[in-house]
Amino acid sequence: MWRHLASNTITFMIVGLAGAAGVIAWGVNEYSGEGPLETAMCLRVEPGTNMRAVSARLEEQGAIGSAPIFRIGAEYSEKAGQLKAGSHLIPEQSSMEEILDIVTRGGASTCGTEILYKIGVNAVAAEVRELDPATSSYTELAEFDPTAEGVEIPAEYETMRERADTRYRISMAEGVTSWQVVQALNAIDTLDGDVEEIPAEGSLAPDSYEIAPGTQVAAVLERMEAAQAAILAETWENRAEDLPLETPEEALILASIVEKETGVAAERPQVASVFVNRLRQGMPLQTDPTVIYGITEGKGVLGRGLRRSELQAETPWNTYVINGLPPTPIANPGRAAIQAALNPASTDYVFFVADGTGGHAFSETLAEHNSNVAKWREIEAQRAAGN
Template identity: 45%
Template sequence: MGRWLLRLASLATSFLIVAAMAAVWGWSAFRQPGPLPEPANVVIPRGAGLEAIARQLAEAGVIADTTLFSLGAKISGKARGLKAGEFRFPAAVSPEQALAILERGETVVRRVTVAEGLTSVQVVALLGEAEGLDGTIDAVPPEGSLLPETYHYSWGDDREMLVRRMERSMRETLARLWEGRAGDLPFETPEEALVLASIVERETGVAAERGLVAGVFVNRLKRGMRLQSDPTVAYGIAGGDGLDRPLTRADLRAATPYNTYVIAGLPPGPICNPGLASLEAVLRPAETDYLYFVADGTGGHAFAKTLAEHNRNVRKWRRLQR
C-alpha cells in the first residue's frame, strides 16, 4: 500500500512538473514573435466569437496556433472583450500583442478625399469606390451641399452617414463664413454666395486667383453685367457629368437656366461643390476694378478693367492656342 502511494505521489509530481513545463512553454510561445512576414490588415466581422477570430488570424498568417491564441485569451480574461473592425497587425506580432490590439479596439483609420469642384454625381461615384464603406446612397445630394475635404472613416461605416457628415460640414462652414462676410455684396443669402463660390471654384484652380476671380464676378453683378462663365454653360447642357466638355459657339447661345451668357445674374443653383477657399473668396472678395479675365496660357488668367484690354488678352490667348 505504501509503495502504491509513493508511486501515485511520484506520478502526480511528474504530472505537475510536466504541466508546469507546458504552461511555461505555452506562455513563452504566446509572447514570442509570430509568423507574419510584413504588416497586414485583417477585418474582424461583428459578432465573431473567439474561435472564429483565432481561425481568421491564422488564415491571415498573423498567428500560427489557434489553440494557443484562444487559451491565452481565456487565461488572461480578455476573451470577451475583443472588438470588431479592421485592424493592422505589425510584422512578427506575437499572439499576446495581437490579442491586445483586438482588445484595445485600435481600428484602422481610413481616408477619402473629396476634391474641390467635384459635382455631387462625382462625389457619389467616389464614395461608391471607397474600400470599406457599406451601404448605398439612395439619392444624389443637392449640388453644392457637400464640403470638399478629407474625411476619416472606419471599415464598415455607412456611405449615407458619410454623406450626412459632408452636408453638415458645408452647412456649418457656410453659416460661419456668412457671419464674417464683407459689406456691400451683390447677393442677400448664403445660398446665393454658395452658387457664386461654385462658379469661382470651376473657373480657376490657382489659389492666388480666387479672390480676384470672385472680385470680377462681384463687380459684374453690381453693374448688372452678365457673368459669362463657361462652366455654367457646360453644366446647363450636360449636368454634373459634363463640366469639362469643350464648348461650341452654339453652346454659348443655348437657352438653359445656367447659361450665364444668356441669363442675367446668378444661375438657379450651384454647379459643383466648392471648397473652403472659394467660399471665403466670394464672401470676402478682392477689391479690384477688374471686369474681365481670360486664360493666359500658364494655367492662370489675364485680368482686365476694360473691354479693349480684355480683347487684347483674348487675342493673345488665341495665338497661344494656335
C-alpha cells in the same frame, strides 16, 4: 559594543535607502527622459498581444532602453491592460512614457497601411499606400478605379482589407459635383447601403473623411453636409459688407463658379471680384462652367469644348443668356472658394482670360481684355503648331 553595532546598522540602512532612492530616480529618469530611437518607426500591435511582448519588441528595435522599466511604468500608471491593437507611429527619441501613451491611447492607426479613396473631378481612385515613418511620406502599393466595370482588383488591396489595423479615408476634391460623389461612394466596397437620392449641389464639403468598414454611405454624406453647412455659416457671418448677395445660398452658387473657374488658389479672390463687380453693374457673368453644367447637369465631365450653339442656348445655367446667378451651384466648392466669394479682392476688374501659365490675365476695360484675348490666342496657336 551594542551601541557600535546599532550605529553600523543605521548607517547600512541609510546607505541602502539612499541607494534605493538613487535606483528609483534613475528608473524615473529612464522612463520619462528622451529615448534612444534614432529614426521614427511603425510599431504594429496585433490583437491579443500583451505588454511584455510589446516591451520586448521595443527594446529589440532600439526604441526603449529597458523593457522591465517600461512594464513597471505601465503597471504604475495602470495602463498595462489598455494596450490597443493597430499600427502606431513612434517618433524618434520618444520617451517610454510617451510611447506608452501612444500604444494605449486608441483611435485610428497612425502609420502603416491605409486605403485612400480619392474622388476627383476627372477620376475616382482607390489607392493602397504605406507610410514610411522615417520620411513621413507615403509609398503607393496599388491603385485602381473602383467605379470602372470589370476592373481587376489588386491583390494588395484585398490583403490590406483583411488587416484589422488598415486605415480608411475618403478624399473629396474641390469642384466635384454631388452626383459624382454619390456615384463614387456607392462604388466603394468598404461602405454599405447605396444611396439613390443626390444631395443638393454645393452642399458637400470637400475634405478628407476617416471611415471604417461597414460605414453607411448616407452617414458619410451627412458628415459632408454638416461640414459644409458649418463652413458656410461661419463664412457668411464674417462676410464683407455691401456684397450683391442676399442669402448664404447665393454665396454658395458664386463660390461654386469661382471654384470651377480657376485652379490657382492665390487668384480666387480676384476671380470672385470679377463676378461681384459684374453683379453690381448688372452685367451677365458669362462663364463657361455654368454653361457646361446646364449641359451635363453635373453628371460627369463634358470632355470637349463648348459649341457656339450651346453658348447661345437658353438654359437656367447659361450665364451668357441669363442675368445674375444661375439657380443652383454648379459643383461643391471648398472653404477657400467660399471665403473668396464672401470676401473678394477689392478691384475694378470685370474681365479675365487664361494667360498661358495656368492662371488668368485680369482687366478693367474691354480694350484691355481684347488685347489679353489676342495674346492667349497666340499662345494657343503656338501650342497647336508645336504639336
